[in-house]
Amino acid sequence: MLFAVVMSMLATSASTHAQTITVQCASQQAYVGEPVRVSVSIEDATAFEGPFIDAVDGLEITRLPGEQTSTRLEFINGRRSESRSVGIGYELIARRTGQFTIPAFTVTVGGKTLSTKPFLLNAVVSETGDLLIASITCEPSTMYVGQEGELNLEIAVKRYREEKLGITLDEGSLWSLIGRETSSWGAFGPALQKMLSENRRPRGESRIIGDTEYIVFTISKSFDPIAPGVPVVGDVRIRMDYPTKLARGNDLFFENRLSLAGSRPISVEATIAAVTVLSPPEGGRPAAWNGAVGSFTIEAIAKPVDVAVGDPITVTIRLTDESTTAGLAGLQAPVIADLPGFLENFRVPREAASGTIDGRSKVFTQSIRAASDSVRELPPISFVFFNPSSGGYETATTQPIAITVRPSAVAKLHSDEALGITTEPGENFTKVEGGLLANASTAECAEINTVNMQLIASTALLPLGIAALPFVIARVRRSREARELRTRVARQTFLQELSGIETPDPSVVERAFLHYISARTHSDRDGFTRKDAFDRLSECSVDASLLANCDDFLRQCERVRYAGGAVDIDAVRALVDLLEVATAKTKAAAA
Amino acid sequence: MMQRTPLVRVIKIICLIALAVVGAVIPVASSWKSNVNPEAVAAAEIAYARGTELSASDSLAAAVKFRESADGFAVALAEAHGEGAALRFNHANSLLRAGDLGEAIAEYRAAALRAPNDTRIQTNLSEARGQVARSPGVATPTILQYICGVWDFATEQARWIATIALLWIGCAVLTLNTHWRSYGLTAFACALLLGTTVMLDVARRNSSAAAVFIDLAVIRKGNGEGFELTIAQPLPEGTECEVIESRLGWIQVELADGTRGWVDDQAIIRVN
Numbered sequence: 001m002l003f004a005v006v007m008s009m010l011a012t013s014a015s016t017h018a019q020t021i022t023v024q025c026a027s028q029q030a031y032v033g034e035p036v037r038v039s040v041s042i043e044d045a046t047a048f049e050g051p052f053i054d055a056v057d058g059l060e061i062t063r064l065p066g067e068q069t070s071t072r073l074e075f076i077n078g079r080r081s082e083s084r085s086v087g088i089g090y091e092l093i094a095r096r097t098g099q100f101t102i103p104a105f106t107v108t109v110g111g112k113t114l115s116t117k118p119f120l121l122n123a124v125v126s127e128t129g130d131l132l133i134a135s136i137t138c139e140p141s142t143m144y145v146g147q148e149g150e151l152n153l154e155i156a157v158k159r160y161r162e163e164k165l166g167i168t169l170d171e172g173s174l175w176s177l178i179g180r181e182t183s184s185w186g187a188f189g190p191a192l193q194k195m196l197s198e199n200r201r202p203r204g205e206s207r208i209i210g211d212t213e214y215i216v217f218t219i220s221k222s223f224d225p226i227a228p229g230v231p232v233v234g235d236v237r238i239r240m241d242y243p244t245k246l247a248r249g250n251d252l253f254f255e256n257r258l259s260l261a262g263s264r265p266i267s268v269e270a271t272i273a274a275v276t277v278l279s280p281p282e283g284g285r286p287a288a289w290n291g292a293v294g295s296f297t298i299e300a301i302a303k304p305v306d307v308a309v310g311d312p313i314t315v316t317i318r319l320t321d322e323s324t325t326a327g328l329a330g331l332q333a334p335v336i337a338d339l340p341g342f343l344e345n346f347r348v349p350r351e352a353a354s355g356t357i358d359g360r361s362k363v364f365t366q367s368i369r370a371a372s373d374s375v376r377e378l379p380p381i382s383f384v385f386f387n388p389s390s391g392g393y394e395t396a397t398t399q400p401i402a403i404t405v406r407p408s409a410v411a412k413l414h415s416d417e418a419l420g421i422t423t424e425p426g427e428n429f430t431k432v433e434g435g436l437l438a439n440a441s442t443a444e445c446a447e448i449n450t451v452n453m454q455l456i457a458s459t460a461l462l463p464l465g466i467a468a469l470p471f472v473i474a475r476v477r478r479s480r481e482a483r484e485l486r487t488r489v490a491r492q493t494f495l496q497e498l499s500g501i502e503t504p505d506p507s508v509v510e511r512a513f514l515h516y517i518s519a520r521t522h523s524d525r526d527g528f529t530r531k532d533a534f535d536r537l538s539e540c541s542v543d544a545s546l547l548a549n550c551d552d553f554l555r556q557c558e559r560v561r562y563a564g565g566a567v568d569i570d571a572v573r574a575l576v577d578l579l580e581v582a583t584a585k586t587k588a589a590a591a
Numbered sequence: 592m593m594q595r596t597p598l599v600r601v602i603k604i605i606c607l608i609a610l611a612v613v614g615a616v617i618p619v620a621s622s623w624k625s626n627v628n629p630e631a632v633a634a635a636e637i638a639y640a641r642g643t644e645l646s647a648s649d650s651l652a653a654a655v656k657f658r659e660s661a662d663g664f665a666v667a668l669a670e671a672h673g674e675g676a677a678l679r680f681n682h683a684n685s686l687l688r689a690g691d692l693g694e695a696i697a698e699y700r701a702a703a704l705r706a707p708n709d710t711r712i713q714t715n716l717s718e719a720r721g722q723v724a725r726s727p728g729v730a731t732p733t734i735l736q737y738i739c740g741v742w743d744f745a746t747e748q749a750r751w752i753a754t755i756a757l758l759w760i761g762c763a764v765l766t767l768n769t770h771w772r773s774y775g776l777t778a779f780a781c782a783l784l785l786g787t788t789v790m791l792d793v794a795r796r797n798s799s800a801a802a803v804f805i806d807l808a809v810i811r812k813g814n815g816e817g818f819e820l821t822i823a824q825p826l827p828e829g830t831e832c833e834v835i836e837s838r839l840g841w842i843q844v845e846l847a848d849g850t851r852g853w854v855d856d857q858a859i860i861r862v863n
Contacts, residue, residue, distance in 0.1 A: 312714065356721070367714060436718055437711045439639060439684055440677035445667070446627045448674045449746035450705050450796070451789060456751070460786065463758035466607070467765050467779065 023116040031126035038090040050107035058096040064089035094123030134270035146293030148327040149223040156214040162246040171204030171215045179239040186234030191221040225277040236270035280386040292385035294326025300398040308406045312367040320361040333364035341379030370405040490519035510557035520583045530554040635663025661685035676706035692829040693805035700862045708743040723829035742788045757782035801862035804830040810852030814841035821852035
């Protein structure tokens with residue numbers, strides 16, 4: 001509080017260890033019924049009893065929960081000193097006007113008693129007068145149990161004008177002076193809390209009451225009465241600091257800043273305007289009425305309409321409120337089992353279905369099953385409601401829905417034959433339990449219609465493998481045939497490579513000869529060397545002298561390539577002829 | 592080239608049939624031989640029926656019977672290695688009526704994974720979802736889920752049998768008569784198509800990240816009790832979500848409205 005006079009009274013402590021007790025009161029003046037905060041501080045006492053204070057007639061003294069403890073360390077000229085402080089809060093509420101003497105607060109520390117000095121508190125009446133008005137209204141003002149309405153808390157604050165400055169406080173400033181924490185909001189607390197959490201606040205609108213201008217803040221909440229009588233809204237008391245003086249001041253950043261120079265706390269309890277919650281009349285109340293109040297239309301859809309006996313038929317019932325005041329949250333569907341024509345011909349759940357709200361409609365879904373193939377239609381569905389406009393009970397009814405029911409096997413559950421229960425092939429269970437479709441038959445339960453990766457692998461790999469086999473064989477065969485062809489035409493290829501060479505190039509001759517040997521020995525020609533030629537020919541059991549001659553010739557080719565000279569073409573042709581015979585013999589022997 | 596004699600062809604046919612029997616029929620028959628214990632199912636069914644009878648008069652005794660029924664179906668399911676859409680459907684019904692809303696929804700969804708177009712499962716799943724106190728909604732089905740619904744006119748088992756049959760037909764045609772190569776390849780192509788549908792079904796089932804809250808639980812911004820709440824209100828039992836990540840004792844989930852948060856792994860059950 002900006003205008004608060006802070007009063008401090010030093011205790012008359014006589015502690016030898018500098019233990020002190022002090023008390024601070026926020027104001028020397030209090031308003032009747034409004035709390036004044038008092039803070040008691042105990043210094044340098046690690047353990048104490050209290051504080052204690054004597055009761056004062058006409059004054060309510062309440063100790064606030066919790067303690068505030070602080071520790072201070074000081075180093076002066078290398079000396080360390082430590083002080084500890086414990087703060088305890090009190091609330092003083094004057095219940096009458098007059099001057100009160102607040103007695104001393106005392107504590108006991110180590111067997112010694114410390115106490116504060118008594119001080120005075122002057123309590124006066126804060127006249128709310130016509131400054132603040134709080135009222136609760138209901139829309140509509142007369143309603144029935146089962147209807148939905150809206151409760152409005154209207155807080156009217158008299159508009160404040162500072163004549164000296166010529167300033168009128170706007171609605172935002174007035175709202176900020178209403179004590180959101182100190183007021184009791186009763187049933188409107190959650191609605192206000194929700195607004196504040198969304199960074200919203202009630203908008204104030206200017207309204208003339210009598211001859212005076214007020215700013216009216218409205219907080220609304222939905223109202224769904226469950227019993228006749230006056231709505232229970234709890235304790236709704238609004239507190240605010242009503243301005244008494246405004247001032248302009250200068251500070252470091254803002255010149256001519258407007259501030260509240262004076263205010264006084266006022267509070268008012270909200271009054272409930274004439275609100276009547278009635279109960280629908282008992283006279284003429286039909287047995288099928290289930291509490292619905294409003295003006296309803298009913299619509300029913302059955303799907304599918306061509307079924308076998310026992311197959312589920314989904315019935316969707318849509319109740320639409322034409323009055324816009326019906327409470328849809330608690331609205332219940334008609335119990336189909338109680339309607340004529342259903343229990344005889346259908347298996348229906350006993351429980352009412354839970355519905356979903358869709359705008360001003362509520363949609364309920366239930367599954368029913370035809371009991372025999374003689375059923376030709378879904379009987380009309382009736383819904384009884386109390387209409388506040390006419391003041392009487394009315395019934396909305398659907399048209400019958402034609403359905404086709406085909407014959408089907410009928411399920412039998414021999415529950416007496418414990419564990420001997422069997423089901424016939426193709427049998428369908430037709431029971432409907434609650435809103436649920438019934439269990440599948442034991443025959444269905446025995447079916448496993450899924451496959452797993454293990455089965456997929458074990459069954460698919462073999463046929464795929466067999467199907468791939470001809471392709472693999474053909475590939476191998478083609479490869480072998482190509483190799484044999486290369487062997488057959490090896491000599492011819494060798495001669496072709498040497499034909500047209502007038503001056504025999506040793507490297508060409510060497511390469512052609514190696515190609516020939518690789519072809520005859522079924523080796524790869526790429527990277528085939530003299531050593532490879534020697535090894536392969538050895539493996540083919542070629543005569544040792546011929547082998548040596550071939551190796552000598554290749555060695556000579558290498559030498560000539562670097563040292564210069566010529567190779568004997570005729571010699572290599574002769575070697576090829578000899579190798580042709582030798583490798584043919586080897587092949588024949590192998591065959 | 593040596594001419595193939597009729598005898599060689601007959602021997603080949605006999606070999607193919609023998610291989611088909613050994614390689615396909617025996618594994619299929621042994622795999623699809625029902626592991627479901629009919630006595631356990633029947634006992635569970637009787638307990639369910641008793642519970643239904645009692646539900647009108649003694650809800651406490653009915654709940655005990657439904658619990659007994661759920662336990663019976665659970666035993667049968669364990670023996671069937673968790674397979675069987677109908678068995679899971681019955682198990683879900685028992686759980687729901689026993690009051691285990693979250694587990695029931697998870698079980699309905701597991702049944703729906705095995706039989707996507709079964710209207711009974713969808714109906715009861717909707718009924719169960721309607722009992723969730725404050726549901727943030729249900730995730731939109733994925734494209735794969737939509738696609739899988741297209742070929743569910745035949746069961747996974749029937750499609751796989753057709754796949755294997757087509758594979759063997761293709762195999763026989765390609766092996767016995769090279770002039771019918773195009774017919775054999777066509778059979779293989781059909782087998783590939785059908786087999787792909789089955790593989791997609793298996794993949795969809797095995798890759799399911801769905802989970803359901805089995806208890807009232809809060810979701811937090813991190814995997815620890817010290818993290819602040821993502822949503823101030825605890826989420827009710829039966830809330831459906833997708834698992835994003837798992838860490839020791841905690842699972843990161845995404846709700847249908849896109850909200851992500853960490854939840855104690857004991858509070859949810861995976862759908863599989």
